[in-house]
Amino acid sequence: MRLSCITRNGKSGIYTHQCKNQMTLKNNLYSIISLNRDNNSASVELLPDSLIYKAHFPERPITPGVCIIQIVTEILGELKGINLSLIEVTNVKFLEVLSPSETKTVSINFDKIIEEDNSIKVRGTVADEAKIYTKFSLIYK
Structure with missing residues (x-):
């Protein structure tokens, strides 16, 4: 397991550093x-x-939105065969609660993938056969 850290530049408010x-x-x-x-x-x-579900929440586990976006990021990286950094969340809608006690399996579907100017723009959904849980538009580097 690897840990993540980000430092914020106090002057401009821009995130400038990410740990490996x-x-x-x-x-x-x-x-x-x-x-x-x-x-x-x-x-x-x-x-x-x-462990995430034990903390969020013990009585009714819910997949945190940030974790849904990280899953999408990791799956896109697997599909492309590269490590990606999320640089912009253009749009994200969490339409339904995603709980492992109610939904065991979901599909991550990328409806659009555009590679240009050293970035990858994607649009897609996290869904099962009955529901769309999340719609997203994201930009990666």
């Missing part, structure tokens, strides 16, 4: 069931025994 050690959620919060590079999607299983 970054925590990954793969095999800690979720496991990959399948990756489909042809249609830019993946199926993942949420791991209800994760």
Whole structure:
């Protein structure tokens, strides 16, 4: 497991430093069931025994929004075969609560992936057969 840290530049309010050690959620919060590079999607299983769910929340575990975005980031990295840094959240909508006690498996679907100017812009959803949990538009470097 790797840990993450960010320092903020007091003058401009811009995040200027990231440690090389970054925590990954793969095999800690979720496991990959399948990756489909042809249609830019993946199926993942949420791991209800994760320490994150024990803290958020013990009686009714809920996947934190920041963790959903990190899962999306890690899956995109797996599909592309590279490590990515999230540089902008253009839009994100958390439409439904994602709980491992109610939903074991979700799909991460990238409807649009545009690679330009040393960045990757993506749009997609986190969903199962019945619900869309999250819609996102993100930019990576």
